[in-house]
Amino acid sequence: MLELLFLLLPIAVAYGWYMGHRSAKRDQEDISNKLSRDYVTGVNFLLSNQQEKAVDLFLDMLQKQQSENEIDSGSQFEAELTLGNLFRSRGEVDRALRIHQALDRSPDYSFEQKLLAKQQLAKDFMTVGFYDRAESLYIILVDEPDFAEGALQQLAKIYQKTKEWKKAVNVAQKLAQIAPKENNIELAHYYCEYANELLRNGTGEPKTLLIEALRVSPSCARASMLLASVLIKESDYQSAVKNLENILQQNPAYIGEVLDTLKYCYQQLGHLENFELFLIRASQQVSNSSIDLALADLIEEQDGRASAQAKLYQQLHKNPSMYIFHRFIQFQIDEAETGRGRDSLILLHKMVGERIKQSFSYRCTTCGYHSHKLTWCCPSCRQWESVKPIRGIEN
Numbered sequence: 001m002l003e004l005l006f007l008l009l010p011i012a013v014a015y016g017w018y019m020g021h022r023s024a025k026r027d028q029e030d031i032s033n034k035l036s037r038d039y040v041t042g043v044n045f046l047l048s049n050q051q052e053k054a055v056d057l058f059l060d061m062l063q064k065q066q067s068e069n070e071i072d073s074g075s076q077f078e079a080e081l082t083l084g085n086l087f088r089s090r091g092e093v094d095r096a097l098r099i100h101q102a103l104d105r106s107p108d109y110s111f112e113q114k115l116l117a118k119q120q121l122a123k124d125f126m127t128v129g130f131y132d133r134a135e136s137l138y139i140i141l142v143d144e145p146d147f148a149e150g151a152l153q154q155l156a157k158i159y160q161k162t163k164e165w166k167k168a169v170n171v172a173q174k175l176a177q178i179a180p181k182e183n184n185i186e187l188a189h190y191y192c193e194y195a196n197e198l199l200r201n202g203t204g205e206p207k208t209l210l211i212e213a214l215r216v217s218p219s220c221a222r223a224s225m226l227l228a229s230v231l232i233k234e235s236d237y238q239s240a241v242k243n244l245e246n247i248l249q250q251n252p253a254y255i256g257e258v259l260d261t262l263k264y265c266y267q268q269l270g271h272l273e274n275f276e277l278f279l280i281r282a283s284q285q286v287s288n289s290s291i292d293l294a295l296a297d298l299i300e301e302q303d304g305r306a307s308a309q310a311k312l313y314q315q316l317h318k319n320p321s322m323y324i325f326h327r328f329i330q331f332q333i334d335e336a337e338t339g340r341g342r343d344s345l346i347l348l349h350k351m352v353g354e355r356i357k358q359s360f361s362y363r364c365t366t367c368g369y370h371s372h373k374l375t376w377c378c379p380s381c382r383q384w385e386s387v388k389p390i391r392g393i394e395n
């Protein structure tokens with residue numbers, strides 16, 4: 001019997017340990033459950049835009065954790081990280097910075113946790129415009145597979161803001177390796193910006209960059225425009241024409257921007273008739289008053305005013321446009337006899353002219369931003385290639 005008791009002793013010890021462990025675990029679970037409930041309440045406050053209440057609750061949770069020291073360091077880390085993010089979202093970036101910096105410096109946390117702290121710290125620096133500090137953190141994160149894509153995206157944003165186009169190209173190339181895109185508009189415009197810089201300084205190989213831009217984004221009209229300007233400098237008008245005419249397929253909204261240059265190239269080649277053929281083909285393909293007006297100009301130069309006027313009259317019926325109407329009235333004034341009828345036409349011409357002068361020439365198709373000048377990155381929504389000539393999108 002005694003022997004049997006001795007045999008049962010290890011089982012009793014094991015049972016005692018198990019029960020004790022279970023009870024401790026239950027306490028831990030109770031605390032965790034309480035924390036989870038508080039956390040859900042906090043998130044609900046956030047979702048219902050009651051940020052003040054959410055911050056108070058999270059602060060309270062954090063203080064409890066610190067005073068009782070009853071939860072694991074992982075939960076404490078997450079709570080502090082979330083609290084820092086909350087401060088940043090409330091515009092209290094200095095407090096967010098202090099919390100995230102403390103997490104990053106603390107010896108209590110693992111390497112992986114510190115990477116999360118660095119990521120949030122970099123966001124804090126981005127919010128206050130300390131791009132150099134954010135940059136150095138993102139450069140560290142680029143080497144970590146779980147953080148690389150996000151870090152490269154942020155680095156591209158930084159270099160876009162600081163206009164460091166060579167660096168922007170480098171990070172966008174790395175990003176394309178991680179997340180390939182069929183039409184990489186951002187990278188194409190970084191190439192264009194960098195090529196522009198080289199063209200201004202008269203250094204490097206802008207042509208190579210522009211060819212690369214067209215490889216990563218075949219629809220990039222800007223790359224074709226810039227490439228044509230390089231080719232014109234080299235007196236390669238035939239290749240310039242090819243690039244400029246290609247815009248009609250790439251992004252027809254921009255074709256009006258290059259018609260003068262295209263005409264100049266055809267003049268240099270001594271084949272203005274081919275320019276007319278292109279304009280006829282383009283006017284059949286798209287509705288754009290810039291094409292109709294260029295065609296009318298050419299017809300006037302070659303066949304006289306009557307033919308140009310007939311063409312405009314025909315176009316006005318097909319595509320009623322303020323710009324064509326303005327030119328059409330000019331023709332009518334030139335033909336009208338002196339008198340009240342002519343005076344009325346002059347007044348009408350002036351009024352339509354004023355209306356054209358006051359109206360914007362470009363509009364962002366994403367956010368509706370209007371401008372008098374073509375910008376390739378919308379200053380309002382920061383999207384590339386979304387600002388388009390109004391004549392190209394509305395006729």
Ligand SMILES: [Zn+2]
Pocket residue numbers: 364365366367368369378379380381382383386
């Ligand atoms: Zn926009």
